[in-house]
Amino acid sequence: MPDLSSDVLVIGAGGAGMYAAITAAQSGASVLLLDKGQVGRGGATIMAQMTVAVALGQQEPDSVELHLADTLNAGRGLCNEELSKLLCEEGPKRILEMERWGTRWARENGHIKQEMAPGHSVKRCCYVDFLNTGPAVAATLRRKVSEMPAIRRISNLAVVEILVRDGQALGAVALNLVDGELMTIQANSAILAAGGLTKLYERNSASANMGGEAYALALWAGAELIDMEFVQFFPIGHLAPRLVGMDPIMWDPFRYKLGGKLLNGQFEEFINRYGSTDFGKYNATRDIAAYAILKEIEAGRGTPHGGAYLDFRHIPEAELRGAFGPVIDRLLANGIDLTKTPVEVGPMAHYHMGGIRVDVNMQTRIAGLFAAGEAVGGANGANRLSGNAITEAFVFGERAGASAAETKPSRIPWDEALARKELERLDARNRRPSNARATPAALQAELQKVMWENAGPFRTGEKLAAALARIQEMQKIDLPRLSVGGQNRFNLDLQDWFELRAMLTTAEAVVRSALARRESRGAHQREDFPASDDTLLRNQALQWEDEAIVARWMPPVRLKQTRPFHD
Numbered sequence: 320m321p322d323l324s325s326d327v328l329v330i331g332a333g334g335a336g337m338y339a340a341i342t343a344a345q346s347g348a349s350v351l352l353l354d355k356g357q358v359g360r361g362g363a364t365i366m367a368q369m370t371v372a373v374a375l376g377q378q379e380p381d382s383v384e385l386h387l388a389d390t391l392n393a394g395r396g397l398c399n400e401e402l403s404k405l406l407c408e409e410g411p412k413r414i415l416e417m418e419r420w421g422t423r424w425a426r427e428n429g430h431i432k433q434e435m436a437p438g439h440s441v442k443r444c445c446y447v448d449f450l451n452t453g454p455a456v457a458a459t460l461r462r463k464v465s466e467m468p469a470i471r472r473i474s475n476l477a478v479v480e481i482l483v484r485d486g487q488a489l490g491a492v493a494l495n496l497v498d499g500e501l502m503t504i505q506a507n508s509a510i511l512a513a514g515g516l517t518k519l520y521e522r523n524s525a526s527a528n529m530g531g532e533a534y535a536l537a538l539w540a541g542a543e544l545i546d547m548e549f550v551q552f553f554p555i556g557h558l559a560p561r562l563v564g565m566d567p568i569m570w571d572p573f574r575y576k577l578g579g580k581l582l583n584g585q586f587e588e589f590i591n592r593y594g595s596t597d598f599g600k601y602n603a604t605r606d607i608a609a610y611a612i613l614k615e616i617e618a619g620r621g622t623p624h625g626g627a628y629l630d631f632r633h634i635p636e637a638e639l640r641g642a643f644g645p646v647i648d649r650l651l652a653n654g655i656d657l658t659k660t661p662v663e664v665g666p667m668a669h670y671h672m673g674g675i676r677v678d679v680n681m682q683t684r685i686a687g688l689f690a691a692g693e694a695v696g697g698a699n700g701a702n703r704l705s706g707n708a709i710t711e712a713f714v715f716g717e718r719a720g721a722s723a724a725e726t727k728p729s730r731i732p733w734d735e736a737l738a739r740k741e742l743e744r745l746d747a748r749n750r751r752p753s754n755a756r757a758t759p760a761a762l763q764a765e766l767q768k769v770m771w772e773n774a775g776p777f778r779t780g781e782k783l784a785a786a787l788a789r790i791q792e793m794q795k796i797d798l799p800r801l802s803v804g805g806q807n808r809f810n811l812d813l814q815d816w817f818e819l820r821a822m823l824t825t826a827e828a829v830v831r832s833a834l835a836r837r838e839s840r841g842a843h844q845r846e847d848f849p850a851s852d853d854t855l856l857r858n859q860a861l862q863w864e865d866e867a868i869v870a871r872w873m874p875p876v877r878l879k880q881t882r883p884f885h886d
């Protein structure tokens with residue numbers, strides 16, 4: 320018999336997973352909510368300290384249509400418009416629901432306060448406190464989950480395979496990180512809410528838990544992935560001095576509220592060398608800023624930690640405090656005095672627009688298999704508006720939970736023989752003992768370097784081909800030979816091995832898609848194809864066939880009446 324069983328299995332307990340679990344339980348299902356880290360404390364949600372974009376229209380007039388138009392515009396013609404519409408339509412309901420559940424959105428004169436952010440036409444982004452949004456929403460969802468007896472929470476359980484027979488999900492295999500044992504889980508439906516992939520990159524804003532496992536699990540199970548080339552790189556992520564407990568992407572509101580000088584390692588302004596002007600107040604677009612910083616580094620004019628300086632020393636302390644009050648004190652507690660020290664910043668992988676292909680019910684093409692949150696691809700097309708990701712986690716989580724709870728018990732009964740066969744195949748301890756000196760963590764670090772150098776913010780066919788060759792070599796030669804240590808209890812090598820196995824498949828999906836898209840669009844920038852090509856206004860869908868990734872082009876899902884996007 321399976322080791323664990325429930326109506327709905329939720330894989331990943333970030334914002335999307337917890338929302339899905341709550342909704343499924345409210346719909347009458349028994350729910351198993353698993354996380355490879357601590358439930359509600361593991362992924363991006365708790366790290367996202369800034370804003371959530373929703374057309375509440377409380378700060379100034381706004382509408383779902385306007386939010387949708389901004390989202391589609393940022394997506395550069397590649398959004399799945401039905402998913403984008405769902406995100407914009409349902410966002411306000413979820414924000415107000417979160418408020419009823421206890422999230423204290425910042426308020427002003429009796430209404431929820433909303434701020435401007437790049438790419439939005441109006442003040443649309445709400446938040447909790449200064450830099451407290453993610454921790455606050457995660458706390459609300461954790462509390463709500465813990466109040467619902469139908470939800471069983473299990474931390475330290477990493478799903479390593481979805482069990483599928485005849486196109487129907489039956490459950491999953493998971494690694495118990497405490498005792499190193501593989502376990503089987505039976506469920507009528509499973510929701511992949513295991514977050515994004517930015518840990519694939521050496522420089523990232525992510526938690527250690529975002530290795531892109533959701534994408535590999537979906538692909539191996541027979542679902543499709545979409546838009547995998549579109550990784551969002553944030554141009555001014557924090558590099559130095561060391562910053563503890565604060566958001567590595569927090570500098571964006573600083574620079575657009577206060578202005579800041581972007582300087583190279585020789586303290587020179589440089590943006591004018593790259594076709595932009597900012598008159599001493601950094602306001603270049605994200606793509607130009609990222610390009611300019613990387614080119615300065617390449618030319619040997621980077622800062623000691625390999626980035627650029629962001630300098631606020633010209634701004635009086637009173638002005639800094641007026642705009643960011645308590646944040647200035649938190650920075651001081653980290654030893655950073657903005658009136659005296661510039662900070663070092665640089666591009667880093669931040670979010671994934673691509674992901675698992677689903678319909679508006681979050682259903683993949685495998686019966687009983689759903690996805691939610693950053694794991695889903697399509698809603699944001701080729702680029703994402705700031706603030707849309709937490710909205711996506713709530714909206715798609717809610718929808719996935721409701722859909723999964725409706726799934727009737729499978730017509731295909733639990734297949735113990737299939738489960739046992741998978742356990743046998745996956746049990747890393749059954750692999751031949753190796754005398755290889757490399758550990759899975761060392762190979763993960765190499766993969767991160769390969770991805771950063773060859774499939775990062777600015778790509779070429781040559782570099783992508785080199786990345787693909789090394790990834791394939793790692794899959795075929797290195798991965799099977801890696802040493803995973805002798806003991807089972809708290810064996811982190813074992814955990815890293817399974818994670819690496821998924822990371823390699825996901826990295827391959829990103830690189831193959833990036834190679835095939837011979838144009839620059841949104842977050843995908845090819846130095847060898849710098850222009851957009853309208854014949855490529857199509858999405859790439861990937862599937863797993865005979866142990867290999869196979870791609871096809873498909874037209875984007877359009878709504879009947881939307882305005883064409885504009886540059």
Ligand SMILES: Cc1cc2nc3c(=O)[nH]c(=O)nc-3n(C[C@H](O)[C@H](O)[C@H](O)COP(=O)(O)OP(=O)(O)OC[C@H]3O[C@@H](n4cnc5c(N)ncnc54)[C@H](O)[C@@H]3O)c2cc1C
Nearest residue numbers: 331333334335355361362363364369370478514692693709
């Ligand atoms: C530093 C930072 C700042 C951000 N700021 C903002 C912002 O201001 N506004 C905004 O809209 N968005 C922001 N984002 C993006 C946004 O936070 C995420 O897109 C969103 O929170 C994703 O939610 P999720 O539930 O899909 O995934 P996550 O919150 O990442 O949760 C995924 C969970 O899955 C678990 N998991 C992974 N693999 C497995 C496995 N194999 N088995 C079991 N569990 C697994 C992880 O441990 C994790 O707990 C930010 C992201 C980062 C990293």
